Amino acid sequence: MTPPPQPRAGAPTDLPEGDPFGPDNLPYGVCTTAEHPDRPHIVVRHGDFVLDAGGAAAAFGSAHADLLQQPLLGPLMAAGRPVWQAVRAELREWLTAPEHRETAARFMRPLSEVTMRLPFEVADYVDFYASEHHATNVGKIFRPDNAALPANWKHLPIGYHGRAGTVVVSGTPVVRPRGQRKPPHEDAPSFGPSKRLDIEAEVAFVVGTPSAHGESVPLSGFRDHVFGVTLLNDWSARDIQGWEYVPLGPFLGKSFATSVSAWVTPLDALDAARIAPPARDVPLLPYLEDSAEPEPGGIDLRITVSINGHTVSEPPFSAMYWTAAQQLAHMTVNGASLRTGDLYASGTVSGPERSQRGCLLELTWGGKEPLELPDGSRAFLEDGDEVTLSAWAPGPGGSRIGLGEVTARVEPSR
Amino acid sequence: MTPPPQPRAGAPTDLPEGDPFGPDNLPYGVCTTAEHPDRPHIVVRHGDFVLDAGGAAAAFGSAHADLLQQPLLGPLMAAGRPVWQAVRAELREWLTAPEHRETAARFMRPLSEVTMRLPFEVADYVDFYASEHHATNVGKIFRPDNAALPANWKHLPIGYHGRAGTVVVSGTPVVRPRGQRKPPHEDAPSFGPSKRLDIEAEVAFVVGTPSAHGESVPLSGFRDHVFGVTLLNDWSARDIQGWEYVPLGPFLGKSFATSVSAWVTPLDALDAARIAPPARDVPLLPYLEDSAEPEPGGIDLRITVSINGHTVSEPPFSAMYWTAAQQLAHMTVNGASLRTGDLYASGTVSGPERSQRGCLLELTWGGKEPLELPDGSRAFLEDGDEVTLSAWAPGPGGSRIGLGEVTARVEPSR
Structure with missing residues (x-):
């Protein structure tokens, strides 16, 4: 497990109308940051921002935090569809429920500040x-x-x-x-x-x-x-x-x-x-x-x-x-x-x-x-x-x- | 690192004349045993016997013991040719030098008693x-x-x-x-x-x-x-x-x-x-x-x-x-x-x-x-x-x- 970097506080979670990376999308990726170039961690895209998924999962006490606090998507991918659905529902909740958005914002930063990596090991x-x-x-x-x-x-x-x-x-x-x-x-x-x-x-x-x-x-x-x-x-x-x-x-x-x-x-x-x-x-x-x-x-x-x-x-x-x-x-x-x-x-x-x-x-x-x-x-x-x-x-x-x-x-x- | 199982003492290391798996061959494999089916470990074939390579390396104080005490050949394979040559020279020494053979025999057992596995993860x-x-x-x-x-x-x-x-x-x-x-x-x-x-x-x-x-x-x-x-x-x-x-x-x-x-x-x-x-x-x-x-x-x-x-x-x-x-x-x-x-x-x-x-x-x-x-x-x-x-x-x-x-x-x- 790779510890995620400390997030910057206060990034916005409101998206422009029609943004193609809104809460109905929630694609997964893996990135590093300039501060921690050797710590790849899972992020979810929200507009032009990324949510540190492992950090947020820990803060929200998610039962799936271990799958999100990984350097690659493999363990989450291997967990099967019921888990994918449960994690997706949680992410959506964190990013959209008024009572969660302030916490979620603590784990967001601009996409332009991170370096994206190949998010999983390609098998065949x-x-x-x-x-x-x-x-x-x-x-x-x-x-x-x-x-x-x-x-x-x-x-x-x-x-x-x-x-x-x-x-x-x-x-x-x-x-x-x-x-x-x-x-x-x-x-x-x-x-x-x-x-x-x-x-x-x-x-x-x-x-x-x-x-x-x-x-x-x-x-x-x-x-x-x-x-x-x-x-x-x-x-x-x-x-x-x-x-x-x-x-x-x-x-x-x-x-x-x-x-x-x-x-x-x-x-x-x-x-x-x-x-x-x-x-x-x-x-x-x-x-x-x-x-x-x-x-x-x-x-x-x-x-x-x-x-x-x-x-x-x-x-x-x-x-x-x-x-x-x-x-x-x-x-x-x-x-x-x-x-x-x-x-x-x-x-x-x-x-x-x-x-x-x-x-x-x-x-x-x-x-x-x-x-x-x-x-x-x-x-x-x-x-x-x-x-x-x-x-x-x-x-x-x-x-x-x-x-x-x-x-x-x-x-x-x- | 997977701890190797305890070897049986006293297995022979003398081979019949012309055995195709003699000390000029020394192929690598990975096996488990009935006692420890969940502990794959690296072995080297010697006639119809296998040498627990990680166990022997530890007993002989080899500098490469870490590469041999693995569940797959990958780390040894990745170590490069100078290491391959050094390890091969050591194995040959352990199996043939009169002063080492008694120790080596402690780490040998019949091939028929082990279960061979795919010895490395196939990439492409x-x-x-x-x-x-x-x-x-x-x-x-x-x-x-x-x-x-x-x-x-x-x-x-x-x-x-x-x-x-x-x-x-x-x-x-x-x-x-x-x-x-x-x-x-x-x-x-x-x-x-x-x-x-x-x-x-x-x-x-x-x-x-x-x-x-x-x-x-x-x-x-x-x-x-x-x-x-x-x-x-x-x-x-x-x-x-x-x-x-x-x-x-x-x-x-x-x-x-x-x-x-x-x-x-x-x-x-x-x-x-x-x-x-x-x-x-x-x-x-x-x-x-x-x-x-x-x-x-x-x-x-x-x-x-x-x-x-x-x-x-x-x-x-x-x-x-x-x-x-x-x-x-x-x-x-x-x-x-x-x-x-x-x-x-x-x-x-x-x-x-x-x-x-x-x-x-x-x-x-x-x-x-x-x-x-x-x-x-x-x-x-x-x-x-x-x-x-x-x-x-x-x-x-x-x-x-x-x-x-x-x-x-x-x-x-x-």
Whole structure:
């Protein structure tokens, strides 16, 4: 247990009308402070302030103080849904009940004064490919001689394992990767910094409750196992990926870095945003059948992708063909177990419109149609570019639920 | 730190002539005992006995006792090569010097009396595809209309990430996975237990020393980062894999279980087995060039694959095209960092002869030429089958260095 730093007294808890990080959101993170850079502790975001959750829990005599006085979210995530719900209710009470707000304010400080960290240890990281628009576009660009969608695409949510050890928190610079790339017109590969560095705007799900090896998690188990949601940028070196990925899938074209937001929004905060997924073109096997989901499987999250402050795309998560519960059911149907900290991402979120495509590969159609930005044209990313993903969803009563942004700047290859 | 159980006095330390687990080997493992099932502790194998390494280290006043009095190998693995060498020299001294053997014997007990555990926490798990014979055979079976070897195969060691959370120790039963499979002659996939459950005989390397994110590990860094070697069975459901793997690679066809030996043999124990890899057909980029390896990159390990006690194959690891150092250099050339506990496997080890193929897919040519075993014919594995991989390498002075076996029995689908 890491003792939290002493909070500054008197920070406000009133939020501007419509703040996307209000009491219906309450995302979790982990931070350090300048005074105590070696003491990571759990915080909850409230507007542009953070609440020292462990400190507040102790002051309020919470039965869950031990789970909140930790350097990472793991123990809370592993505690299971009844505990998540109880802690969430407590946090909301502390931040909104008139009799508690003065005490809570003692444990708040401006977000700008803390340093956010990766809030949990990533166990296994899986990346899906769940947008039909994205998969169709990529198929046309990468495999122009074949059908755009692979034959299996509408029968199962295609996914693969990525590198857990290079998942980094928002703000961490991303070094341009080096590697082998072979353009089609050359005979042999050459080596050097990637010339086609790209982003992928994704939504990721964080597993809390583990599952037993040899068992499957049905669609109805989604909310018992998934703790929360975060934004994810699946950095991709298209030239490295294009040369390496046949037949065993992406490897070094992705493994150099994957950025996640510092904030994990509880699944419960997105209740008002649940919607039906798109109509199905082919019948699904029973373990994936939409009717077996106890609630609508889609989430109406609206993502914004910006480069150096300029919006380049607004992908709608509502357009995803495969739901997060279907991905979880598929991932475990073979008996693969879940661990606390497993992270699985949706794959690039793209909508049907050009302005809704979630990666540069699609936005520039393989680099052939560069984007014109105020600071120059872009086929792919240049050194120094800063990419930011943000998102919000409808909340209760017309409110907005924000997902914490994920941002990073590209550094030159070493 | 877990206190080790009290050893039994007087266990012998003399080994039969030619024992593959003699003082030139000294593999590490972690076990519990019937008296203390909740106290995993580090042991070193000596013949058919185990030495309680933490207990012995304390008795001998070793400066490294803290690293050996742990429930997992992680801290020792992270300590770096100079410490690995120092600890190995101490262990050898305790087990062989006449003045120490009586003390060492107090910390030994029969291997049959302990329960071996997974000896380290697996960080990221990567699987390569480094046997030219295997890749050629699989290409012919899976992709009969294309060139057997993918265009990139001789330019880079193809690899992909697997599921770290389902790596299990030898002896753990493997439940037959369920999933989607679609034979070519059917229109839609069906769901059920895999009908084509297979093994892959592999050799895996365990990373000890981590590396910094953004940096690459050159070929010359192999021995500084790799702690040891273990046998690995990459269980594969060929029907699930065949339907799912295009375009993003194997996922549920592999993720249900990967078995590793309970024993990690230090890399230094294989010094006498280092040999040159096969001749290269195409020039390699500088970061992979064999001449940049400070020692011969191949390892002369002879593997035996048995099903229910009957030898079905003897794959030669010496035939692997890509070396373990090349795999490590490739895996990090894009700046991906290494963590203590990263595990990377060679891919199926197959030699040029039919009797040297490391999986049933090859041995039975996609199931078309079943193996005739004393207990019946096998295209793929049946419930109840027990698969065992073992291996040895030449040691100093004509001795043999054994790798601990990896064995598991197939249980029916649930």
